Amino acid sequence: KEETTQAMMYQAKTFVPLPLTDVTIDWIPVGEFEDANGAKKQQVFLVSVSNEQVEKYKNIFSAVGLNLRFLEVETMSLARILTHGDKVTSIIIDIGARSTAIGVASNGVVKYNAQTDFAGASITQAITSGLGININRAEDLKRQKGLSGVGGEYQLSTLMLPYVDVILNEVRRVRDIYERNYHDRIERVIISGGGANLLGIEKYISSQMGNLPTIKANPFDKIGYPPEF
Numbered sequence: 001k002e003e004t005t006q007a008m009m010y011q012a013k014t015f016v017p018l019p020l021t022d023v024t025i026d027w028i029p030v031g032e033f034e035d036a037n038g039a040k041k042q043q044v045f046l047v048s049v050s051n052e053q054v055e056k057y058k059n060i061f062s063a064v065g066l067n068l069r070f071l072e073v074e075t076m077s078l079a080r081i082l083t084h085g086d087k088v089t090s091i092i093i094d095i096g097a098r099s100t101a102i103g104v105a106s107n108g109v110v111k112y113n114a115q116t117d118f119a120g121a122s123i124t125q126a127i128t129s130g131l132g133i134n135i136n137r138a139e140d141l142k143r144q145k146g147l148s149g150v151g152g153e154y155q156l157s158t159l160m161l162p163y164v165d166v167i168l169n170e171v172r173r174v175r176d177i178y179e180r181n182y183h184d185r186i187e188r189v190i191i192s193g194g195g196a197n198l199l200g201i202e203k204y205i206s207s208q209m210g211n212l213p214t215i216k217a218n219p220f221d222k223i224g225y226p227p228e229f
Helices: 002-015 051-063 074-083 120-131 135-145 151-182 201-208
Strands: 023-034 040-050 090-095 100-106 109-116 188-192 214-216
Touching: 002 023, 002 040, 023 051, 023 109, 040 051, 040 109, 074 090, 074 100, 074 109, 074 188, 090 151, 100 151, 109 151, 120 135, 120 151, 135 151, 151 201, 188 201, 201 214
Parallel strands: 090 188, 188 214
Antiparallel strands: 023 040, 090 100, 100 109
16 A cells, blocks of 8 residues: 555656645546557546635634535546446536536546636626626626527627637537547536536537537436435
8 A cells, every 4th residue: 555655656746736745636547448559457536625725614613513525626526426336337527606617527526627717707807898798787787698699699799609609618628528538428517516507508518518408407317315305
């Protein structure tokens, strides 16, 4: 185990943009694949989080009297809740306010992960600037009209689409890298986060991703609960 730890720490230097003394690192094996020469390789998902963030959450839990047992990167949680028991390889687009996380997952396990700073707030700001309205009004329009505007609403969608396209360019890049390096095909898109509520986004993403089936995340899909709820 010590040899594995040393090997992983050595590899981490290539990927982690901070000194290793400033981050907490963990990893999990997520599968095997053959390279171009037919050699078997183990695929490992490496996670690094700044110690500052770890301490922040430790302090929050301590302050409210809770016993913090472990921390997990959100993409890993999404992969588990959205793809557990499902062998179809999916690309999850988690559109938050400040950033968009992009993860490739199947059977509850993250296989690849990336991120872009273009997200929901970027789209809202484009509407604010383009129509000369305040942020709250822009947010309302974004949710009510979405990407399917016609006639007088067409201007709204033209303001948003360039930012959605930037996100999708990164999604396509992730797909191409994953499929090329790991010889596996992505067969579905799952969108989550606040940005998934943008009207018409499933249809638009599917059309831009070669008509890949695109669905909105349903985190309760695999959870049993009484029918009256």
